[in-house]
Amino acid sequence: MIAPSEVPSVPVLEVRHLAKRFGGLWALRDVSFSVSEGEILGVIGPNGAGKSTLVNLITGHARPTTGQVLIGGQDVTGQRPWVIAHDRVARTFQIVKPFRGLTVRENVAIGAMHGNERDRSVRDSLATADELLDLVGIAKHANAAPMQLSVADARRLELAKALATRPRLLLIDEVMAGLRHHEIESAVELIHRLRDAGITVVAVEHVMKAIVSVSDRILVLHHGSILTLGSPREVLSDPRVIEAYLGHRYVKRRSE
Amino acid sequence: MADILRGRARSRQGLFVGWIRALTPANSWPALAGLLVFAAMLALQQLIEPGTQRLLTSVFLFVALAQAWNIIGGYTGYASFGQVAFFGLGAYTVAVLMNNYHVSFWAALPLAVLVGVVFAVAIGLPLLRLRGHYFAIATLGAAEGAREVINNLTSVTGGGGGITIPTFGSDAPTPYFGKPGFYLAFLVLAAVSVVVAAVLARSRFGYAMVAVHEDEDAAGAVGINTTVVKVVAFGVSAAIVACAGAFYAFQQIEFYPTDVFDASFTVLMVIMVMIGGSGSVVGPLAGAVGLQLLSQFLRVNLGNFNQLIFGAIIVLVVVFFPQGVVTYLRDAWRTRHFSILDNVRRYRL
Ligand SMILES: Nc1ncnc2c1ncn2[C@@H]1O[C@H](COP(=O)(O)OP(=O)(O)OP(=O)(O)O)[C@@H](O)[C@H]1O
Ligand SMILES: [Mg+2]
Numbered sequence: 353m354i355a356p357s358e359v360p361s362v363p364v365l366e367v368r369h370l371a372k373r374f375g376g377l378w379a380l381r382d383v384s385f386s387v388s389e390g391e392i393l394g395v396i397g398p399n400g401a402g403k404s405t406l407v408n409l410i411t412g413h414a415r416p417t418t419g420q421v422l423i424g425g426q427d428v429t430g431q432r433p434w435v436i437a438h439d440r441v442a443r444t445f446q447i448v449k450p451f452r453g454l455t456v457r458e459n460v461a462i463g464a465m466h467g468n469e470r471d472r473s474v475r476d477s478l479a480t481a482d483e484l485l486d487l488v489g490i491a492k493h494a495n496a497a498p499m500q501l502s503v504a505d506a507r508r509l510e511l512a513k514a515l516a517t518r519p520r521l522l523l524i525d526e527v528m529a530g531l532r533h534h535e536i537e538s539a540v541e542l543i544h545r546l547r548d549a550g551i552t553v554v555a556v557e558h559v560m561k562a563i564v565s566v567s568d569r570i571l572v573l574h575h576g577s578i579l580t581l582g583s584p585r586e587v588l589s590d591p592r593v594i595e596a597y598l599g600h601r602y603v604k605r606r607s608e
Numbered sequence: 609m610a611d612i613l614r615g616r617a618r619s620r621q622g623l624f625v626g627w628i629r630a631l632t633p634a635n636s637w638p639a640l641a642g643l644l645v646f647a648a649m650l651a652l653q654q655l656i657e658p659g660t661q662r663l664l665t666s667v668f669l670f671v672a673l674a675q676a677w678n679i680i681g682g683y684t685g686y687a688s689f690g691q692v693a694f695f696g697l698g699a700y701t702v703a704v705l706m707n708n709y710h711v712s713f714w715a716a717l718p719l720a721v722l723v724g725v726v727f728a729v730a731i732g733l734p735l736l737r738l739r740g741h742y743f744a745i746a747t748l749g750a751a752e753g754a755r756e757v758i759n760n761l762t763s764v765t766g767g768g769g770g771i772t773i774p775t776f777g778s779d780a781p782t783p784y785f786g787k788p789g790f791y792l793a794f795l796v797l798a799a800v801s802v803v804v805a806a807v808l809a810r811s812r813f814g815y816a817m818v819a820v821h822e823d824e825d826a827a828g829a830v831g832i833n834t835t836v837v838k839v840v841a842f843g844v845s846a847a848i849v850a851c852a853g854a855f856y857a858f859q860q861i862e863f864y865p866t867d868v869f870d871a872s873f874t875v876l877m878v879i880m881v882m883i884g885g886s887g888s889v890v891g892p893l894a895g896a897v898g899l900q901l902l903s904q905f906l907r908v909n910l911g912n913f914n915q916l917i918f919g920a921i922i923v924l925v926v927v928f929f930p931q932g933v934v935t936y937l938r939d940a941w942r943t944r945h946f947s948i949l950d951n952v953r954r955y956r957l
Contacts, residue, residue, distance in 0.1 A: 411829060432828065433828030434833045437831035445826065449822075451822040451826065451827075454818060462832070466830055466832045467830055468831070473812075474811065474812060474815070513826075516830070517830050518613075549613035550613075
């Protein structure tokens with residue numbers, strides 16, 4: 353774990369006064385933070401808080417209304433998604449986006465063909481895909497069609513596709529939602545392994561327990577603004593977070 | 609484990625080794641089959657009468673056109689209804705160069721391809737931002753526009769009065785190939801288009817086209833430059849169509865803008881790919897061969913009603929095999945499930 357005081361000079365990701373307006377709605381406003389190398393940043397917030405919008409703005413899938421995105425100190429605001437991907441930033445989609453006409457193996461291989469340090473041939477990419485499928489635990493479905501996968505396995509595929517591009521920064525948008533207990537545990541373990549391999553992780557999650565155990569710091573979004581940003585313990589004990597986001601049910605559950 | 613996450617440079621000779629491996633027996637049977645068919649078609653020419661030769665020549669033409677349409681409309685998922693524009697531009701480039709400037713056909717041919725590609729890039733950059741029906745209608749409009757330009761450039765193209773390519777006597781920059789020559793020319797064109805499509809489909813670019821077809825946001829997220837993929841696919845398709853148009857012009861000798869910009873060329877490309885099955889190499893091949901032979905058979909045997917029956921057969925095939933006949937057969941063979949009724953249910957609910 354890297355404490356803020358030991359932050360290396362250039363953060364992997366820095367976001368400055370980022371804002372996004374959809375018509376009359378500010379999905380995100382004046383969001384600034386940075387993520388240093390090797391860190392795991394959790395992002396939480398109620399439905400519609402702007403979490404997915406934040407990911408989209410960072411990866412070029414939406415253009416910010418105002419503000420800047422810096423990757424490794426470079427301003428990449430408004431760049432197209434493949435430019436961001438070649439800056440070694442990968443992401444998953446909350447609503448999984450498999451390439452349906454291809455096998456699970458081929459889905460992953462595409463990232464190895466077109467991402468960073470890419471394989472020189474289709475054959476090598478398929479070999480890389482097999483290793484990554486093994487890593488995320490769906491090697492036995494390599495030849496299946498992605499639509500045949502369970503919810504949990506489809507999320508794992510989404511993760512393997514992203515990893516195949518060899519990212520230094522990985523943004524995951526709710527890969528744990530809807531998973532069972534033991535599935536969440538293995539996902540948490542996987543995220544730790546990614547960090548150990550040198551990948552910085554920004555994890556958008558709804559599952560409170562998972563995010564607390566996995567994150568170095570947690571960012572709380574509410575109505576598009578940062579409510580608070582701090583260590584899991586600070587965030588959990590912040591009365592505004594308990595009030596605004598977690599609500600009374602969580603307070604009750606904790607005291608049980 | 610950490611190795612696979614950090615990525616490692618695979619050996620430099622990886623590409624070469626992969627290429628050699630791709631030629632191992634297990635992978636080479638489609639290539640062998642293709643070579644056999646090509647040789648058979650060459651030999652067949654000596655055995656058949658001129659009428660049959662003419663029919664097969666048109667089959668070869670449509671094989672090339674269907675393969676070309678499949679690259680942009682099938683693999684990449686952008687259904688162009690303006691492909692005939694490249695055909696007409698290829699035809700007119702050759703005709704104008706040969707007629708007005710006495711350029712030889714072989715020198716005019718690459719220029720015809722170039723004109724087709726340049727036009728594809730020029731309209732592709734703005735139009736390939738549109739999706740679905742909007743792209744279809746916009747390309748249709750672009751083709752109409754191209755025809756009107758040719759129609760009105762009377763001083764260069766002869767306008768609506770048509771154009772004639774000098775092919776005989778001392779005036780001809782290139783001697784006319786004759787019927788046997790065009791049989792060979794279109795056979796080679798068809799073979800080249802099949803090889804181009806097959807090589808593309810198995811390449812990294814082929815996977816990129818499929819990814820763009822499936823989901824452009826997801827394709828971009830894994831590092832695929834979707835703009836480049838779409839424009840290149842459109843350009844490759846246009847190159848094949850323009851080349852076909854150039855040969856067609858030389859074969860016709862004399863033609864009008866309405867002949868080589870005839871939208872029914874585009875419609876036939878689309879129908880052939882749809883009937884055979886899009887997004888594969890065999891589908892458009894089977895669609896082009898099947899429909900062109902069927903159309904001729906009906907014309908000879910049914911007289912006045914042939915168009916009606918032809919249309920009815922197309923409708924029936926589309927109803928029962930919405931994914932294309934070849935795609936149906938492939939899936940049915942894989943799953944050992946041949947019920948046509950189930951097939952209709954699966955696609956028409
Ligand atoms: N493309 C869009 N057009 C218009 N409004 C949008 C668009 N995308 C998001 N929004 C709106 O912006 C707000 C933030 O959405 P966002 O998807 O970022 O929230 P979220 O925090 O990811 O929510 P969830 O937990 O449900 O995934 C919502 O009110 C949403 O309706
Ligand atoms: Mg979301």
